[in-house]
Amino acid sequence: MKDKNFYNKVTELLKKVDKPARYCGGEFNTPVIKENAELNFLMCFPDVYEVALSNLGIKILYHMLNALDFCACESCFTPWEDMGNLLRESGLPLFSSETRTPINEFDIIGFSMQYELSYTNVLYMLELGRIPLDKKDRKESDPLIIAGGPCMINPMPLVDFVDLFSIGDGEDTVTEIAKLYRDIKKAGGSKSDFLKAAINIEGVYVPSLNEGKARRAIVKDLDKAFYPTKIKIPNMEAVHNRAVLEIFRGCTRGCRFCQAGMIYRPVRERSVDTLVKTAEELIYNNGYDEISFSSLSTCDYPHLRELLAKIKPITDKAKVSISLPSTRVDSFEAEYTEGLRKSSITFAPEAGTQRLRNVINKNVTEEDIFRSCTYAFKKGYSTVKLYFMIGLPTETQEDIAGIPAICERIKKLYREHAVAKKQLSLGVSTSTFVPKPFTPFQWERQISLEEIRQKQDYLRDALKKIKVKYSWHDGKSSRIEAALARGGKELSPVLKSAYKKGCTFDSWSEKFSYDKWIEAFEENGISPERYTDGFGTDEELSWEVIDAGVTRKFLLGERDKAYKEVTTPDCRQKCHNCGIVALTGTACKNLCAAKLTDK
Amino acid sequence: MIICKYTKTDNAVYVPHLDLLRCFTMAMRRRKIEVNFSEGYNPHAKIYFNQPLPIGASSLCEYFCADVNESADKFAEKLNASLPAGIVILKCAETDVNPNVANMMFSADYTAEFSSPVLKGKDFSSLSEQSELNITYVAKGKEITKNVSETVLSVKNDDRFANMRLRCGNVNLRADRLASHILKLCGAENTPFCVVKTAVYDCNNVNLDKIFFGE
Numbered sequence: 001m002k003d004k005n006f007y008n009k010v011t012e013l014l015k016k017v018d019k020p021a022r023y024c025g026g027e028f029n030t031p032v033i034k035e036n037a038e039l040n041f042l043m044c045f046p047d048v049y050e051v052a053l054s055n056l057g058i059k060i061l062y063h064m065l066n067a068l069d070f071c072a073c074e075s076c077f078t079p080w081e082d083m084g085n086l087l088r089e090s091g092l093p094l095f096s097s098e099t100r101t102p103i104n105e106f107d108i109i110g111f112s113m114q115y116e117l118s119y120t121n122v123l124y125m126l127e128l129g130r131i132p133l134d135k136k137d138r139k140e141s142d143p144l145i146i147a148g149g150p151c152m153i154n155p156m157p158l159v160d161f162v163d164l165f166s167i168g169d170g171e172d173t174v175t176e177i178a179k180l181y182r183d184i185k186k187a188g189g190s191k192s193d194f195l196k197a198a199i200n201i202e203g204v205y206v207p208s209l210n211e212g213k214a215r216r217a218i219v220k221d222l223d224k225a226f227y228p229t230k231i232k233i234p235n236m237e238a239v240h241n242r243a244v245l246e247i248f249r250g251c252t253r254g255c256r257f258c259q260a261g262m263i264y265r266p267v268r269e270r271s272v273d274t275l276v277k278t279a280e281e282l283i284y285n286n287g288y289d290e291i292s293f294s295s296l297s298t299c300d301y302p303h304l305r306e307l308l309a310k311i312k313p314i315t316d317k318a319k320v321s322i323s324l325p326s327t328r329v330d331s332f333e334a335e336y337t338e339g340l341r342k343s344s345i346t347f348a349p350e351a352g353t354q355r356l357r358n359v360i361n362k363n364v365t366e367e368d369i370f371r372s373c374t375y376a377f378k379k380g381y382s383t384v385k386l387y388f389m390i391g392l393p394t395e396t397q398e399d400i401a402g403i404p405a406i407c408e409r410i411k412k413l414y415r416e417h418a419v420a421k422k423q424l425s426l427g428v429s430t431s432t433f434v435p436k437p438f439t440p441f442q443w444e445r446q447i448s449l450e451e452i453r454q455k456q457d458y459l460r461d462a463l464k465k466i467k468v469k470y471s472w473h474d475g476k477s478s479r480i481e482a483a484l485a486r487g488g489k490e491l492s493p494v495l496k497s498a499y500k501k502g503c504t505f506d507s508w509s510e511k512f513s514y515d516k517w518i519e520a521f522e523e524n525g526i527s528p529e530r531y532t533d534g535f536g537t538d539e540e541l542s543w544e545v546i547d548a549g550v551t552r553k554f555l556l557g558e559r560d561k562a563y564k565e566v567t568t569p570d571c572r573q574k575c576h577n578c579g580i581v582a583l584t585g586t587a588c589k590n591l592c593a594a595k596l597t598d599k
Numbered sequence: 600m601i602i603c604k605y606t607k608t609d610n611a612v613y614v615p616h617l618d619l620l621r622c623f624t625m626a627m628r629r630r631k632i633e634v635n636f637s638e639g640y641n642p643h644a645k646i647y648f649n650q651p652l653p654i655g656a657s658s659l660c661e662y663f664c665a666d667v668n669e670s671a672d673k674f675a676e677k678l679n680a681s682l683p684a685g686i687v688i689l690k691c692a693e694t695d696v697n698p699n700v701a702n703m704m705f706s707a708d709y710t711a712e713f714s715s716p717v718l719k720g721k722d723f724s725s726l727s728e729q730s731e732l733n734i735t736y737v738a739k740g741k742e743i744t745k746n747v748s749e750t751v752l753s754v755k756n757d758d759r760f761a762n763m764r765l766r767c768g769n770v771n772l773r774a775d776r777l778a779s780h781i782l783k784l785c786g787a788e789n790t791p792f793c794v795v796k797t798a799v800y801d802c803n804n805v806n807l808d809k810i811f812f813g814e
């Protein structure tokens with residue numbers, strides 16, 4: 001597969017680009033890429049190298065595919081514009097990182113879609129790889145394009161470009177896709193033969209071929225699921241440069257804005273023994289100085305104390321630090337971080353008042369926040385970061401005013417309890433609420449640009465007065481994100497227009513162009529407001545071609561409770577019949593091995 | 600304390616300097632090599648490197664010093680089993696103190712290999728004798744012209760190879776810049792070439808290998 005001449009031409013390009021380490025390959029722990037494999041798979045991530053290699057999903061699938069004896073899996077990430085321009089000028093196609101093979105020579109190209117604003121990068125990569133953008137224009141010899149990842153819970157905006165979608169957990173689905181493709185290729189079948197057969201695989205959605213809804217795939221037993229412990233070590237610093245230990249998947253909290261909390265149901269935990277063994281392997285196979293416990297809500301792991309007690313001696317010996325991200329305010333216990341470096345604590349109350357937190361079902365009280373802060377200040381912490389959302393359903397000025405009020409209380413607590421001799425560093429960050437499919441707020445409107453600006457202006461002034469740092473997420477990109485998140489297949493031409501106008505790397509603030517996106521919508525006679533103004537509950541929603549597990553009835557019920565400001569308790573306390581049991585065929589508590597009740 | 604000589608070739612030439620440091624500390628952790636750490640708020644492994652190579656340049660003679668609890672032989676053996684392609688420990692020796700390679704480095708030998716015999720019939724040895732040698736290169740998007748005469752110590756060439764001894768350390772010249780200048784003088788600017796660093800000397804013109812390893 002490796003063409004020496006092409007390889008050398010790429011070497012010449014590497015001398016001319018910024019950060020050639022992004023493209024050169026040769027990372028430590030790169031698996032041996034099988035020559036003459038029956039299936040050549042290319043794992044793509046529509047963002048730059050250092051972002052891509054921080055993503056756990058592609059690490060799992062990449063190493064899993066290479067562990068299959070018939071499959072050679074390589075990787076390719078979006079080239080930054082300097083490399084993109086050089087490829088165009090030199091007439092060379094985009095290539096894989098490992099063997100520098102042109103991407104159009106692979107059997108299957110899989111894209112991992114983690115955020116909506118990376119969609120145009122898929123088109124950018126296809127074009128650089130000389131693969132026709134529209135699937136209808138592709139030949140039999142072109143690769144099959146597949147896409148998975150959380151955003152593909154609504155695959156519709158990408159239907160013109162993607163042949164097959166993998167919905168939900170990828171481990172089993174992608175393995176089955178690989179086996180089926182190998183078999184059909186061996187038997188001399190066509191891509192069309194493959195697609196017709198693939199719709200029988202759990203989690204596969206092929207537009208126009210699936211009859212009925214495509215069911216989200218769920219890996220029931222994470223202890224048995226593939227988890228790589230020899231990870232490709234990036235050549236240059238990745239965004240998250242650490243070993244990642246996924247302790248469980250799913251979340252039982254039921255926050256009504258949170259898509260991940262709905263589409264990763266049910267909670268599936270790894271056992272302590274598996275995690276300890278995996279952690280030790282991760283440390284000594286890779287050599288990272290930090291290991292991060294990954295999940296949607298780490299402190300909800302019922303055996304966290306036991307896990308920490310067993311892992312701490314291993315990490316101490318290897319001088320490796322443990323980080324606990326996604327720690328909720330109410331479950332934050334500074335004892336977990338006893339003995340660790342006192343850096344900063346981060347809380348995400350999401351809303352400024354208890355009323356609004358009840359609406360969004362963020363079952364956290366101000367007392368929880370203040371108790372945690374007091375404890376942390378007594379332990380020597382001096383930096384607090386707070387995350388909020390603006391534009392949540394039913395939000396009023398009082399809710400916004402609640403944000404500086406919380407900050408003032410925290411400042412007072414610091415004066416009373418701090419042991420650190422530093423000044424308190426308190427920062428607030430806000431993002432704009434983006435209604436997402438398969439959440440109780442999937443029908444809600446998103447606030448207008450004008451409203452976003454007003455709320456941000458108010459907070460900037462109010463927080464400046466009390467000397468609290470304030471950062472905010474650009475409202476314009478949130479508007480486009482909302483449109484793409486809830487868009488239908490009519491958005492494929494809009495995506496293409498936006499790309500043709502030069503939109504790539506839309507999640508990078510310096511690259512995002514709202515004006516070009518608006519022009520792309522106008523060019524196709526579509527108003528973005530159609531997606532941001534909200535949907536009627538009697539409308540059929542474009543993403544309802546997918547069965548995500550949670551039922552419409554449950555989501556409507558949660559929405560109703562939101563308007564009544566009534567909370568829904570954690571699933572660990574009581575089952576709320578969200579519908580997931582019908583999809584898994586097993587009660588949630590069985591998937592968690594009775595762990596739902598023994599916390 | 601152990602002083603090591605290592606290579607940086609193949610794809611490793613694109614690895615930035617700070618990531619190279621990380622690559623060694625990770626390799627040591629993988630092989631359970633005990634490194635001594637600095638004291639203080641943010642302890643770091645006591646590993647000391649020479650000055651960074653430009654990205655894209657190959658070298659057969661890079662040096663670092665590490666404060667580890669291992670014999671020199673074992674250290675090299677263990678580490679070589681855990682380094683990415685292109686990075687190989689060539690020599691190791693025990694030393695009482697950190698010799699501070701970065702300060703010792705005065706000059707280095709480089710070989711530029713051109714893809715075709717563009718230097719045929721030309722002799723560039725006089726480049727080291729000129730009192731003024733202006734070269735032009737692009738750095739951070741800006742075109743810069745600089746007199747580099749005091750950094751070029753010797754140049755010898757045949758049809759396809761140019762061997763250059765250049766100053767390194769605080770006063771230095773990137774070998775690829777001189778190689779590009781030579782190509783310009785030949786009217787063959789677009790000829791692909793690669794540069795390899797082959798030896799490093801102290802201010803008395805003694806090879807660092809002789810100082811550290813007695814060879």
